[in-house]
Amino acid sequence: MKWERSWWWLVLAAGVAVIGGYFLLPGGGLAQAVTYNVVGFGCGALILVGVRLHRPARPAVWYCFAAGQLMSAAGDLIWDIYVYVLHQEPFPSIADVFYLGCYPLLAAGFLLMARELRDRDPRAVLDAAIVATGFSLVFWVFVLHPAAAAQADTTLERIINTAYPATDAMLLAILTGLFIAAGTRNASTRMLGVAALALLVADIGYSVLTDYLTYTEGNPLDAVWMLSYVLWACAALHPSMAKSGKATSRVHRTGLGGGRQVLLTASSLLAPAILFAPGVATRRGDWMVVAAGAVVLFLLVSYRMSGFVKQVQKQADRLADLSLRDELTGMGNRRQFQAALVPALADGRSCVALLDLTGFKKVNDQFGHHVGDQLLVEVAARLTAAAGATATVARLGGDEFAFLIPGGTPEVALGVAERVVQLLAQPIQVAGQDLVIGANIGLVDTERLTDPLEVLRRADVAMYAAKGLGEPHTWYLPELDRRAGEEARISADLRTALEAGQLHLVYQPIVELPTGRTVGVEALVRWRHPERGMVSPAEFIPVAESNGTIVEMGAWILREACHQTARWRAEHGAAAPQRVSVNVSARQLTRPGLVETVASALADSGLPASCLTVEVTETAVFESERALEMLHRLHEMGVRIALDDFGTGHSSLTLLQTVPAHALKVDKSFVDEVTSGGRRAVIAATLIQVAEALDMNAVAEGVETAEQAAELYRLGYRLAQGYHFGRPTEQPFALGQAQAAA
Ligand code: C2E
Ligand code: MG
Ligand code: MG
Numbered sequence: 084m085k086w087e088r089s090w091w092w093l094v095l096a097a098g099v100a101v102i103g104g105y106f107l108l109p110g111g112g113l114a115q116a117v118t119y120n121v122v123g124f125g126c127g128a129l130i131l132v133g134v135r136l137h138r139p140a141r142p143a144v145w146y147c148f149a150a151g152q153l154m155s156a157a158g159d160l161i162w163d164i165y166v167y168v169l170h171q172e173p174f175p176s177i178a179d180v181f182y183l184g185c186y187p188l189l190a191a192g193f194l195l196m197a198r199e200l201r202d203r204d205p206r207a208v209l210d211a212a213i214v215a216t217g218f219s220l221v222f223w224v225f226v227l228h229p230a231a232a233a234q235a236d237t238t239l240e241r242i243i244n245t246a247y248p249a250t251d252a253m254l255l256a257i258l259t260g261l262f263i264a265a266g267t268r269n270a271s272t273r274m275l276g277v278a279a280l281a282l283l284v285a286d287i288g289y290s291v292l293t294d295y296l297t298y299t300e301g302n303p304l305d306a307v308w309m310l311s312y313v314l315w316a317c318a319a320l321h322p323s324m325a326k327s328g329k330a331t332s333r334v335h336r337t338g339l340g341g342g343r344q345v346l347l348t349a350s351s352l353l354a355p356a357i358l359f360a361p362g363v364a365t366r367r368g369d370w371m372v373v374a375a376g377a378v379v380l381f382l383l384v385s386y387r388m389s390g391f392v393k394q395v396q397k398q399a400d401r402l403a404d405l406s407l408r409d410e411l412t413g414m415g416n417r418r419q420f421q422a423a424l425v426p427a428l429a430d431g432r433s434c435v436a437l438l439d440l441t442g443f444k445k446v447n448d449q450f451g452h453h454v455g456d457q458l459l460v461e462v463a464a465r466l467t468a469a470a471g472a473t474a475t476v477a478r479l480g481g482d483e484f485a486f487l488i489p490g491g492t493p494e495v496a497l498g499v500a501e502r503v504v505q506l507l508a509q510p511i512q513v514a515g516q517d518l519v520i521g522a523n524i525g526l527v528d529t530e531r532l533t534d535p536l537e538v539l540r541r542a543d544v545a546m547y548a549a550k551g552l553g554e555p556h557t558w559y560l561p562e563l564d565r566r567a568g569e570e571a572r573i574s575a576d577l578r579t580a581l582e583a584g585q586l587h588l589v590y591q592p593i594v595e596l597p598t599g600r601t602v603g604v605e606a607l608v609r610w611r612h613p614e615r616g617m618v619s620p621a622e623f624i625p626v627a628e629s630n631g632t633i634v635e636m637g638a639w640i641l642r643e644a645c646h647q648t649a650r651w652r653a654e655h656g657a658a659a660p661q662r663v664s665v666n667v668s669a670r671q672l673t674r675p676g677l678v679e680t681v682a683s684a685l686a687d688s689g690l691p692a693s694c695l696t697v698e699v700t701e702t703a704v705f706e707s708e709r710a711l712e713m714l715h716r717l718h719e720m721g722v723r724i725a726l727d728d729f730g731t732g733h734s735s736l737t738l739l740q741t742v743p744a745h746a747l748k749v750d751k752s753f754v755d756e757v758t759s760g761g762r763r764a765v766i767a768a769t770l771i772q773v774a775e776a777l778d779m780n781a782v783a784e785g786v787e788t789a790e791q792a793a794e795l796y797r798l799g800y801r802l803a804q805g806y807h808f809g810r811p812t813e814q815p816f817a818l819g820q821a822q823a824a825a
Contacts, residue, residue: 090136091320094129098122098313102306115305116163122309123156126316133319139326144195145319151188152315158182175243183243186250189279193257196272206390207261210347213383215256217350220376222252224357224369226290251286254279259346271324278314281307347387351380411456412463415477420485423475424535427489433529434496436474437542438466438503439550440482441521448707450514457513462520469502485542493528493558500524500556523549524556551625573623574630576612581636585611588643589811592660593782593804596796601816603662605698605804606644608636628670637671638680645688645695651816652690660816664696664725669703672710681722692721696746699724701732704742711741718743725782730766739777746802747774751785754805757794771799 101122108114130149134142158181165171165178197207226248258279262268285307292304318324354377363369407419415423427433440462447455459482466484470476473495474488486503488496503524510517525546529538541559544567549557580586590604610618627633644665651659671677685692697717704710714724725746726738730753738744753767767783774781783795786805795803809815 091317094320095313095317098126098309098316102309102313105305105309113167116167119305119309120156120160120163122312123159124153126312127152127156129316130319133316133321133324136320137322137325139324141195144192145324147188147192147195148315148319151185151192152312154181154188155185156312158185175239179243183246183250186254189282190250190254190257193254193261193279197257197261206387209383209387209390210343211256211259211261213347213380213387214259214350215252216376216380216383217353218255219252220354220357220373222248223372223376224360224363226287227252228369228372247286248290251283255283269323269326271318271321271326274314274318274321278311278318281311281314285311347384351384354380409478412460412478414463414467414484415475417477417479420477420479420487421535421539423477423487424538427487428529428533428535428538430489431530432490432492434488434491434493435527435529435538435542436486436488436496436500436503436556437479437525437527437539437546438484438486438522439546441523441550443482443520445705446518446520450516454514454516458511458518458520461511461513462507465506466503469499469506471499471502474499479539485539493526496526496528497556500526504555522555523547525549525559526556527559570626573618573626577610577623577627577630577632577636580610580612581632581639585613586636586639587611587813588640588647589813590647590660590663590815591804591811592809592815593662593664593802594808596792596801596803599808601660601809602802603664603696604648604660604815605664605666605811606640606647607666607811608640624668628668631670633668633670634674634676637667637677638684641665641667641680642684642687645684645690648694649688649690652694655816655818658816658818662694662696662723663690664698666698666727667703669700669710672699672703672713673707677713678716678720681717682720685720685722693723696723696725698727698748699742700727701729701738704738705732714742728784730770736773739773744779746780746782748782748784748804749800751805754783754785754791754795757798758788758790767795768798775799 101118105115105118108118127149130145130152134145134149139145158178161181162176162178165173165176227245258276261272262276285304288304288307292302354373357373358364358370363373407415407422409416424435443455443458446458459478462482463476463478463484466476466486470486473491474486476484476486479485486496486499488499491499503522507520507522510519512518523546525542525544525548527538527542527545532538532541544563545557545559548563548566549555587609588606589609590606592601593603593605594600595602608620608624610620610623612618624633627636644663648660648663652661667677681695681697684690685695697714699710699714704714718724723745724743725748726742726744727748728750729747731750732738747770749767749770753763753770756763757767758764771781780802781800782802782804783791783800784804786792786795786803786807788807791805792803792807
């Protein structure tokens with residue numbers, strides 16, 4: 084603790100000690116009077132020290148306090164001069180001028196302090212008025228009225244008699260307002276409050292004492308006045324004084340806090356309560372004042388309540404608005420969108436477009452949620468621009484947005500969808516990155532639809548269809564529902580297919596050019612469904628991926644393929660295919676355990692790792708960081724890696740840098756055109772050069788004719804696969820004569 088910070092409590096300790104010592108001095112003696120004056124002037128001066136020490140933003144507040152205190156101390160001194168030097172006790176006297184002059188200065192200090200708070204919390208003024216009115220009534224009945232009615236020789240005496248409690252009442256009102264206001268309390272203002280309260284208590288005590296008893300110097304009330312001086316100085320010396328008058332908490336008290344409510348209720352009940360005090364009801368003057376006070380209180384409270392009701396209404400409106408708004412983008416949310424759909428459907432034909440971003444999850448994973456959020460905000464701005472005046476757009480959640488085109492025809496909706504695609508095609512700059520984000524849009528014509536949920540469901544189905552097809556937008560058609568139903572059935576049946584023994588593997592030869600000798604096989608899974616017959620892997624693999632059965636199925640395929648190949652090698656030696664390729668899908672690559680599955684399949688079957696090739700597609704590799712890590716581990720084990728359907732993705736060449744691949748499987752679409760020329764033929768010709776340059780094998784997939792095989796050979800391909808050489812079968816190679824006979 085810096086020593087100037089501890090000043091205030093040194094002064095407090097010294098003050099308390101002096102006050103204690105004061106009562107050890109002879110009562111009413113000169114020593115007491117001197118001590119009292121030292122405390123008064125000392126504390127006034129210490130306020131100025133506090134200002135120099137802490138340099139508050141509003142020094143005027145403290146100058147007013149210091150002036151007030153010094154004024155009061157001067158009053159004390161003048162009074163003591165009367166008593167000890169001039170030996171008289173005049174009333175009224177010059178001392179009263181100083182005593183009374185101190186109150187406006189203290190009040191000015193508090194008012195300056197309260198100015199800023201009043202702007203922040205205007206209700207505090209009203210609350211202070213309620214409290215002050217209530218207490219003023221008490222003052223009138225018990226202090227002011229008796230004081231005014233007390234024996235006084237002149238009008239001046241009477242005025243001064245009443246002036247003391249009146250100024251106290253004024254100070255009380257200001258103090259209440261200050262302390263009711265929001266977030267005003269810190270150590271310094273608390274001490275000020277106690278100091279001012281001590282002053283009031285002593286003043287009132289003095290009025291009561293002089294009215295009903297006799298007051299002598301050295302009375303315990305002196306201790307209270309002195310304590311007030313000391314606390315005022317401590318408040319100025321406390322470091323928090325630099326901030327007093329500034330609201331310390333940002334929390335805005337909007338309603339009636341518990342304490343405030345009690346205070347207001349108590350204040351407004353004071354008027355009726357006073358009527359029960361003995362004698363009040365019979366004294367006409369008091370009775371009239373109390374009745375008038377009750378009316379004023381009633382008006383103030385009802386005005387305060389009307390403000391309160393308005394405020395509650397405002398808050399309720401704001402809450403309702405918030406509940407319909409998306410916090411991040413400020414657009415409407417799902418609730419708002421559904422609410423807007425109802426009247427649109429009632430009015431007749433509208434269109435709805437549901438949009439889902441592609442690649443958003445990757446951005447979130449790679450760059451963090453902060454960047455993801457910024458991206459969403461920018462996307463939201465572009466979508467709003469695309470919507471223009473024809474549509475409204477809302478964020479349904481995550482990376483899903485929806486457009487409502489009220490009264491719009493399908494052509495208008497298509498126009499919006501195309502504008503969206505156009506606007507999203509420009510890269511988005513976020514956190515120094517140029518991010519490219521795609522979108523799939525599902526479109527619904529709401530004609531004859533009345534249920535908003537059904538509209539959204541159909542939009543969802545269409546959007547997923549667009550995703551599946553890789554199209555930017557697709558319209559909802561009832562057929563999509565049928566397809567979805569089929570998928571659901573396949574999904575259910577798949578769960579039991581493996582256990583029921585409905586799956587088996589077929590093998591397609593991979594041959595050497597130009598001899599056509601089988602050097603390896605690709606294992607391809609088949610599903611013999613009890614009712615549907617053969618189901619194509621193109622149909623059920625995606626379903627197995629999405630329902631998770633691919634993991635178990637993939638493990639089985641790996642084991643089965645390794646065992647079969649090892650058996651063939653053992654039984655047929657050089658006549659058997661030496662290598663086997665197994666397709667591994669995205670979900671398998673991202674699940675932990677793939678490396679262990681491969682290792683145990685190899686160990687159990689006895690197949691050397693170099694005889695196994697794992698085929699992966701580009702999308703599988705790009706799904707996550709984990710996939711790439713998995714491939715590196717497989718590579719370290721000695722397993723070979725082939726990039727399947729090479730050339731069809733949009734970053735095939737990047738793959739070559741990151742994946743430790745041994746082979747490219749050039750996609751059938753390029754092979755199809757090798758004999759007819761065209762761009763794809765050129766790509767096929769280039770890919771073999773790329774493979775050679777990188778010291779990789781290239782396998783031409785889907786070779787169906789001899790001409791294709793010949794052209795591929797001419798281009799430099801030495802490995803091929805396709806119906807021309809052999810369809811996938813359970814027995815993909817020619818057995819030797821002797822073995823065939825056996
Ligand atoms: P893929 O790995 O590219 O397999 C090649 C596909 O092309 C196979 O279809 C194969 O029968 C077919 N094909 C081969 N030669 C020709 C040809 O000359 N002409 C034509 N038109 N097609 C040819 P399939 O067996 O229906 O497999 C389709 C896809 O399903 C595979 O494409 C692969 O991605 C996936 N798949 C197949 N089996 C498995 C598996 O065991 N596990 C995983 N994860 N995916 C598999
Ligand atoms: Mg394959
Ligand atoms: Mg392929």
